[in-house]
Amino acid sequence: MPTEIERKFLVDHAKWAAVTKPVGTVYKQGYILSEEKRTVRIRVAGDAAYITLKGASAGISRSEYEYKIPVSEGEEILDNFAASLIQKTRYNIEHAGNTWEIDVFTGDNTGLILAEIELQHEDEPFEKPLWAGQEVSHDNRYTNASLSVYPYNIWKQA
């Protein structure tokens, strides 16, 4: 079974602002199903689109099945099947031999910037960049499925 092992961190806005960034990709995604143990996500990412199934989390690991679909159909499915959308710009940054994915959220999650690193093993060592702050791998509020229905702007003040 394909498994995703990933760690997630809040990003320090001031330090991130000072980083020389590559061109980002605009992501638009929504959830057709969003349960604790099963999600079905549609993502339109620039000129590509995907349908992705994810299983229950076990620590920082999660089964994941992803299939490419036509962008035009991804857009239609988002319009007709998804309850709410996430919009963000993703930047890929190389750091000390690892690729970090930094998501700068817009819309109802404006103000949130998250950095993720995908690992091969749960205990794999890696070097944290300066702009990566508090780890939130185990805080379910920061999952995209949760952010789509309970966005950052609602709970950040709480």
Add this chain to the structure above:
Amino acid sequence: MPTEIERKFLVDHAKWAAVTKPVGTVYKQGYILSEEKRTVRIRVAGDAAYITLKGASAGISRSEYEYKIPVSEGEEILDNFAASLIQKTRYNIEHAGNTWEIDVFTGDNTGLILAEIELQHEDEPFEKPLWAGQEVSHDNRYTNASLSVYPYNIWKQA
């Protein structure tokens, strides 16, 4: 948007028994999501597998998006994500210029045989084969999503 227009009929068992059949294909399928307006289905059909999204029905029409996936992953997803399974053997029969799909159900739906014809237009004329009986296009108990959770053997006596 891709749309599926289909009509569905009960099959007369005695007349069907007399038909010379082609080789059938064993279908195993389950639902990751089964709501009135949205279903997500995984189907393993012989040596192929698919993930299929269907929207709300409008009469006999329904939006449908289908993508091919690896069989091994289809089997895994059925094992790990689907609540209940449908098993059946499908036969394709040509009749008067149309292809009919005849599903002979097994498991909890044993005893049920359904025939479907896919049309290009809602009012397209077609010739009904001798073995096709009562139309059940509008009876939601005969949808596969419903049969997976409320099988024929439960309600056929009611």
